[in-house]
Amino acid sequence: MSTLxxxxxxxxxxxxxxxxxxxxxxxxxxxxxxxxxxxxxIEGAERTLVVPGTYARLPKAYSVRGVxxxxxxxxxxxxPVSVRGFLTAIPRGLVESADIIFMIFIIGGAFGILQASGTxxxxxxKLLETFGRSANLLTVVVMLALAIGGSTLxxxxxxxxxxxxxLLIAARLGYDRLYGVALVSLAAEVGFAAATTNxxxxxxxQGIAELPLNSGITLRLAFFTLAMTLTITHLVxxxxxxxxxPSASLVPADGTPPAETALDGQAFxxxxxxxxxxxxxxxxxxxxxxxxxxxxxxxxxGGFFLMGVVGAAVCGMRVDEATxxxxxxxxxxxxxxxxxxxxxxxxxVMVDGQILDTLIGxxxxxxxxxxxxxxxEGMLVFQTTLNFFIPSxxxxxxxxxxxxxxxxxVLGLTRQTAVLAFQFGDGLSNMVIxxxxxxxxxxxxxxxxxxxxxxxxxxxxxxxxxxxAVFLVIAVWIEY
Numbered sequence: 001m002s003t004l005x006x007x008x009x010x011x012x013x014x015x016x017x018x019x020x021x022x023x024x025x026x027x028x029x030x031x032x033x034x035x036x037x038x039x040x041x042i043e044g045a046e047r048t049l050v051v052p053g054t055y056a057r058l059p060k061a062y063s064v065r066g067v068x069x070x071x072x073x074x075x076x077x078x079x080p081v082s083v084r085g086f087l088t089a090i091p092r093g094l095v096e097s098a099d100i101i102f103m104i105f106i107i108g109g110a111f112g113i114l115q116a117s118g119t120x121x122x123x124x125x126k127l128l129e130t131f132g133r134s135a136n137l138l139t140v141v142v143m144l145a146l147a148i149g150g151s152t153l154x155x156x157x158x159x160x161x162x163x164x165x166x167l168l169i170a171a172r173l174g175y176d177r178l179y180g181v182a183l184v185s186l187a188a189e190v191g192f193a194a195a196t197t198n199x200x201x202x203x204x205x206q207g208i209a210e211l212p213l214n215s216g217i218t219l220r221l222a223f224f225t226l227a228m229t230l231t232i233t234h235l236v237x238x239x240x241x242x243x244x245x246p247s248a249s250l251v252p253a254d255g256t257p258p259a260e261t262a263l264d265g266q267a268f269x270x271x272x273x274x275x276x277x278x279x280x281x282x283x284x285x286x287x288x289x290x291x292x293x294x295x296x297x298x299x300x301x302g303g304f305f306l307m308g309v310v311g312a313a314v315c316g317m318r319v320d321e322a323t324x325x326x327x328x329x330x331x332x333x334x335x336x337x338x339x340x341x342x343x344x345x346x347x348x349v350m351v352d353g354q355i356l357d358t359l360i361g362x363x364x365x366x367x368x369x370x371x372x373x374x375x376x377e378g379m380l381v382f383q384t385t386l387n388f389f390i391p392s393x394x395x396x397x398x399x400x401x402x403x404x405x406x407x408x409x410v411l412g413l414t415r416q417t418a419v420l421a422f423q424f425g426d427g428l429s430n431m432v433i434x435x436x437x438x439x440x441x442x443x444x445x446x447x448x449x450x451x452x453x454x455x456x457x458x459x460x461x462x463x464x465x466x467x468x469a470v471f472l473v474i475a476v477w478i479e480y
Contacts, residue, residue: 012335012440015450016342019435020089023346023389024081027353032058032078034357040208049208049402055361058354078354089348094341096348097437099297100157104337104441105330106301110308111161112329113322117315119275120165122268128172135173135243136236142166143187143235147228150191153287154200154393156430156438158300159188160336161329163445176249178456179239181446185439186431186457190231190464192393193427194224199291201393205422208401209415216416219480220423223471227464234460250452271315278310335444340437347390356389356399364403372411376421376472379404383425384465391435396426417475424468431461 036054061077070082081089094101114120131138146162149155162184170180195202197214206213242249286303289295312322350356363382367375383400390396401422408418430436434450443453474480 012339012434012444012450013342015434016339016345016440017090020342020345020349021086024086024089024349024353027080027349027355028060030353030355031358032060032354033361034058034078034354035361049398050357050360052403052406055357057358079352081349081353085349085352089345089352090342093344093346093348094338097341097344099301100340100437101337103297103301103304104157104160104333104340106308107158107161107304108331108333108337109326109329110304110311111165112325112327112332113308113317114275114279114311115329116321116325117271117275117311117317119272119311119315122272123276124165124169124172126268128169135175135239138169138173139183139236139239140232142183143232144228146184146187147191147194147224147231149287150188151194151196151198151224153290154192154195154198156188156192157340159184160438160441160445161333163442164332167446174243175239176242176246176251177446178249178251178448178452179235179242181442181448182235182238182456185442186231186235186460189427189430189439190227191224192430193424193464194220194227195423195427196220196224197291198393198423199294201397201423201426202419204394204397205401205419206416208397209405209419211415211419216420216480219420219471219475223424223467226467230463230467231460234463238456250456251448275311275314278314279307282307282310332445336441339440339444343391343435343437343440346435347392347395350389359389360386360400360403364407368407368410372413373473373476375407375411376413376417376476377469379418379421380425380465380468380472383422384429385425387426387429388433388435391430391433391437393426397422413476414480416480417472420475420480421472424465424472428461428464428468431457431464 033055035050035052037048037050039048058076058078061073061079066073066079067082069084070079073079111120127138131141146155146159149159163181166183167177167180170176170183192198192201196217197203202220203213206215282303286295286300289299289303308322308326312325317325347356363378363386367378367382370378383396386396386400390399401418404418404422405415408415430439432439432454434440439453440450443450
């Protein structure tokens with residue numbers, strides 16, 4: 001039995017609460033400090049950026065009352081996270097993530113309507129009818145479609161409600177739950193990491209680095225191609241192994257998925273076609289708005305709500321029937337949505353204890369002392385590690401790129417290479433970190449334990465990190 005097999009990871013809420021507690025304790029021993037910050041407009045949105053060269057160490061303000069309830073620290077000092085700060089970190093994380101959480105609920109409600117109308121069941125049946133004899137082709141088509149969405153438009157949370165649908169598809173094709181969730185999760189995460197025009201990572205990072213938006217796309221396209229080749233090959237090989245020998249599955253069989261009957265006897269008729277067409281049109285408008293007008297969570301949530309309303313109207317559902325389906329769909333997203341807020345609690349306590357800037361400043365100081373081929377790999381390691389604490393592409397770009405940009409100038413690296421290191425480090429680690437709300441939400445929906453996921457994905461993660469390291473060396477060599 002492997003080490004990972006012996007580890008028993010508790011429920012995701014327990015795991016994330018323990019991590020929040022451990023980081024809270026770290027605020028008592030990790031030095032506190034802060035950078036000055038300034039507000040700039042990047043890609044049409046205000047971003048709060050650190051100012052390089054302004055880091056200042058802050059003495060700790062300890063007191064018994066401060067440990068319990070968190071007194072306001074005197075000016076020029078930092079207070080470690082109190083008991084009250086720890087207990088309120090997750091609620092505050094939920095508040096700070098409210099836009100994402102409620103978007104997930106609304107997406108779940110919209111998909112609940114499409115499910116109740118028979119549209120999803122009929123569409124899956126049609127998909128299996130078309131590709132049922134070529135499971136590998138279906139895998140390639142689905143993963144490339146989702147990966148392109150992640151690479152070009154930064155999609156991630158939007159794919160969470162697709163997990164139950166692909167669990168059904170995987171079951172019908174003779175695969176396990178792990179295969180079904182990997183179809184969605186790996187495609188979304190690797191596509192996001194292999195970003196080409198991602199507005200939430202590449203565009204923000206390039207804006208901060210004062211580079212032309214979407215410049216340097218050729219090397220990123222090459223990385224996308226090779227990364228997806230490795231990813232699809234990894235999943236197809238696993239699928240072939242469990243189809244030959246079902247006992248080789250990493251997750252235990254638990255019978256037929258509850259919603260499997262939704263696929264039986266569902267003929268794909270004109271109503272389903274119209275509902276899907278309306279869904280595609282609304283989705284396309286949303287994607288255009290994200291890219292062209294900078295739409296974000298409010299507009300996306302409104303669009304998905306419209307998607308559910310239109311789907312119900314086209315399929316002739318009664319108002320009360322559509323409402324019940326909407327509520328049921330939201331109920332299925334409770335764990336998936338709340339995981340995002342729980343994970344946010346980690347960054348909340350790091351900011352409270354003012355240790356985040358210390359970690360960032362220390363890493364930048366170390367990277368400034370090594371040769372450029374080493375420093376570029378150090379940037380990759382730094383961004384990968386930091387993503388555990390700041391699992392937000394746009395947030396991490398705003399914190400690190402103002403430091404990595406001048407550092408690249410000093411080291412003789414191009415700013416484009418610094419953006420590439422940020423992109424790889426921020427994106428690829430989403431495959432493995434338990435603080436990634438999207439990953440943990442998808443695993444919760446699929447009932448796949450986190451340790452099982454790590455056993456499955458660790459070899460692929462190692463290959464992709466190695467590929468990223470090679471691409472960074474190439475970027476330095478060609479002065480990308």
